[in-house]
Amino acid sequence: MRVTRTRAAGAASKESCTPGRGVGPSATKTELDRLYRKIALRLLPFLFVAYIVNSIDRVNISFAKLRMMDDLGLSTATYGLGASLFFVGYVLFEVPSNLYMQRIGARATVMRIMILWGLITVATGFVTAPTQLYILRFLLGAAEAGFFPCIILYLTYWFPAARRGRITSMFVLAVPTAGILSGPLATWIMNTFDGAHGLHGWQVLFVYEGIPAVLLGILAWFLLPDGPTAATWLTERERAVTISAIESEQASRTAPAMSGGVFRQLLTDKRVYIAGFVFFAMYAGFNVFSYWTPTLLEGLGIDDLTTIGMLSTLPAIGAVIGMIVNGRSSDRRLERRFHVAVPLLIAGICFGALLLTRSNVLLSMILLTTAATMCFGTLPVFWTVPPSYLSPVTAAVGIALISSIGGVAAFITPNLIGQITVATGSIHNALLVVGALLIVAAVVMVKGIPARVLQEHRAASTTHTES
Template structure:
C-alpha cells in the first residue's frame, strides 16, 4: 500500500507539473481576451458613442456564442482530441479578439463579441473534461482550483497591464489606446495556440513523458473510475440532456457566472467613479483578484480534504452575494475594494468544488455533453442576462446598486439549489480513494 501511495503521489505530481502550468497560462489568456473589454470600455464607449446598455449588450452577446456552440465544441474535443481542438480554438479567438480594434459601431461590436464567444465556447468546458482524463476524482477539486485561479489571476495581472496600455499607447500609430489594448493582449494567444498543438498530450496512455509504471497506474485508475460510473449510469450524449441534475447545476453555475462577469466587466467602471487614473485603477482592481486567487485554492483543497461539494459551493455563493450587496452601498473606495474582494472570493471559490460534481455522475460522452451544457447554459444566462440588466439599470438609475443587488439575489438562489442538489453529487462513497 505504501508503494502504491508513493506511485500515486509521484504520478500526480509529474502530471501536474507537465500540464497545469500550461493550462493556467492558456486560461489566463482566455479570460483576459474575454474581459479586457472592461478596461477598453473606459475610453472606447466615449470614442464610439456607446451607452452603458450598448456596452452591457456587447459584453453579454459573447455568451450567446458560447451557449450555441459550447456543447458541440466539447463533443468535438472528445472525438478529435484536446491537443488539436484547443490549438484551433486559440488561433480563432485570438485573431478575433485582436479584430475588436476594428469595431466602429454597436453592430460591429456585437458581431465581433458574438464570434469570439463562438470560437472560445469549448475551451473552458473542454479543459474541465481534459482534467478528468488525467486526474482521479479525489484529486480533481484541488487541481481545478489551481487551474481556475487563472481567471482572477488574469484580472490581477491583466488589470495593471490594461491600464498602462490604455494610458500610454493612446495615439501611437494613430490608434486609440483601447485598440492597442485589444491587439497587444491577443497576440500571446495566437502564439501559444501554435505551441499547444505540439505540447499537449491527449490522454495518459499517450504520455511518453511518464514512466511505464506511472502510465499503467494512471490509466488503470481512471478506467476503474470510468467503469464504476458507467455501471451506475449510461454514458451516451443524450443522458446528459435528460438528467435533471445537469440542468440544476446549470442554474447554480448561472449565478456564479453572473457574479464573475459582473466583477470582470463592471469593476473598473465602479472604481473609476472615485477618480483614479487608468494606471492606478489597474493596480487597485488587482487587489480583489489577489484575494480570490488565494481563497479559491484554499477552498478547493478544503473541499477535497472533507470530500464535500454542496456546502462548499453554497457557502461560497453566499459570501459572493454579501460582497455584492455591500459593493452596491459602498460610499468610499476602501469599502468598495473590501466588498469586491469578498464577492470575488466567494464567486471564484464556488467553482472548483462545483466542477467536481458533474463527473461524479456522468462519464465518457455524457460527461463531455453534460459539462458543455452546464457551461454553455450557465455562462449564457449569467453572462448575457447579467450584463444587459446591469447596463440597463445603470442607464435608468444613474448608479450600479440595483444591478449589483440583482446579481446578489441570483447568487443566493445558486446557494439554495446547491444545498438541495442531493446526495448523488456528494456521495462520499463515490469520492473515496480506492487505495484506502
C-alpha cells in the same frame, strides 16, 4: 485488460481501456503522489498560461470601455449588450465544440480555439462602429466556445476525482491571476501606447493582447498529448497506473443505457439543470468582476486609469486566496456541497451590502474583495461535482451543457446590469439582483444535489487511492 476503440480518451492511438474490465497495477500513495506531481508539472503550466491569456482577452473590453465609448458612440446599455453578445456565440457553440473535441483530440481543439480567438481579438482593435463590435464579440464567443469544458474534461483523462479538486483549483487560479494582471497591463498599454501605429490606446490594447493567444495555439500542438497513452514522457508503468486509476473510478459509476442517445438522456436529467442553475448564478457573480469592476471604481469617484487598474487587482487577489483555501479544504474533507453553498451565500450578502457603502471607497473595496474571494472560491470545487455523478459516456456533453447554462447568465448579466444601471441611475441596484441570485443558488446546491451521490463516489475514490 480489455481494450476498446474510443476517441474520448484522446490517446494518440485513440485507445483506452474499458472501465471495469480487470484490475490495473496497484501503487503506493508515495508512488501516486510522485506520478501525479509529474503529470501536473507537465500539463498545468501551459494550461494555466493559456487560461490567463483567455481570461484577459475575454474581459479586456471592460478597460477599453473607459476610452472607446466616446470613439464608438457607446452608451452604458450599449456596452452591456456588446459585452454580453460574446456569450451568445459561446453558448451556441459550446456543446458542439466539446463533441468535436472527442473526434479530433484535445491538442487540436485547443490549437483551433486559441488561434481563432487571438485573431478575432486583434481584429476588435480595428472596429469603427458599434455593429462591428457586436459581430466580433459574437465571433469571439463562438471561437472560444468549448475551451473551458474541454480542459475540465481533459483533466479527467489524467486525474481521479480524489485529486481533481486541487488540480482544478490550480488551473482555474488562472482566472484571478488574469484579474491581477489585466488591470495594470491594460491601463499601462492604453497610457503608454496611445497613438502608437496611428491607433488609439484601446485599439493597441486589443492588438497587443490578441497576439499571445495565436502563438500559444501553435505551441499547444506540440505540448499537449491527447491522453496518457500518448504521453511519451511517462514510463510504461506510469501510463498503466494512470489509466487504471481512471478506469477504477469509472467502474464505480453505472453507465446509463444508450438507447435514447446521450444528449436526450442529459436533457431529462434534473441534476444537469440543478448544477447548471448553480453555475448560472456563479457566472453572474463572476461577470460583475469581469466587466463592471472598472465602472464600479469609476462610480466611486476614481477617474485615473492607473489607480483603477491597481485597485481592480484587489478582488483578483482575494479570488486567488479563495480558490486555494476553499479547494484545499474541500479536498481535505472530501466535501463539496457546502464548500460551494456557504461561499455563495457570503458573496450574495456582500453584493447586497454594496448599496450601503457606495460613498465609501474603503468599505466598498472590502466588500468587493470579500465577494470575489467567496465567489471565485467556489469555482474549483464546483467542477469536481458534475464528473462525480455523470457517467463516462455522458461526461463530455454534460460538462459542456452545464457550462452552456452558465454561459446564458454570462449573456444576460452584462446586459441586465447595463439596463438596470441606466434605468435607475445606479449599478448597485443591479448588484442586489445578482446577490439575491447567489443566495438562492446556495440553497439549491445543498437541497438539489444529494450528499449520498457524492459520498458514494468519495468512497470509491478513497478506496483506489489507498490501494
